[in-house]
Amino acid sequence: MEPELEGRIEQARKDLAARIGVPEEKIRVIEARAVTWPDTSLGCPEPGRMYAQVLTPGYRVVLEVAGQRYAYHAGREGPPFLCPPDRAQEPAGG
Structure with a gap:
């Protein structure tokens, strides 16, 4: 696994543990991969905002x-962020 992806996994686990108040060891990684997002929203567009329609590499x-799943999205730069299920989009590829 590439070091950048490992770092994003650790950042996401730390954020989720703090957010919901559980120990990191209780958090299971279901999926972790490099992807290509369809635009600069990184697969998590906010209503009313415009995004550059350019393929954007990320994670x-x-x-x-x-039993509850949490999706974190990220670009190649910056930390991963929790994307609410009602806004989450699938990657264009990856």
Whole structure:
């Protein structure tokens, strides 16, 4: 696994653990991969915002705690962020 992806996994696990108040060891990694997002929203567009329609490389990390899944999206730069299920889009490829 590439070091950049490993770093994104660790950042996402730390964020989720703090966010929901569980130990990191209770968080399972369901999916972690490099992807290509369809635009600069990184697969998580906010209503009312415009995004450059350009293929954007990044990462997707899906974590699970007690049967609940959490999708983290990221670009090649910057930390991953939790994307709410109602806004999450599938990557264009990867």
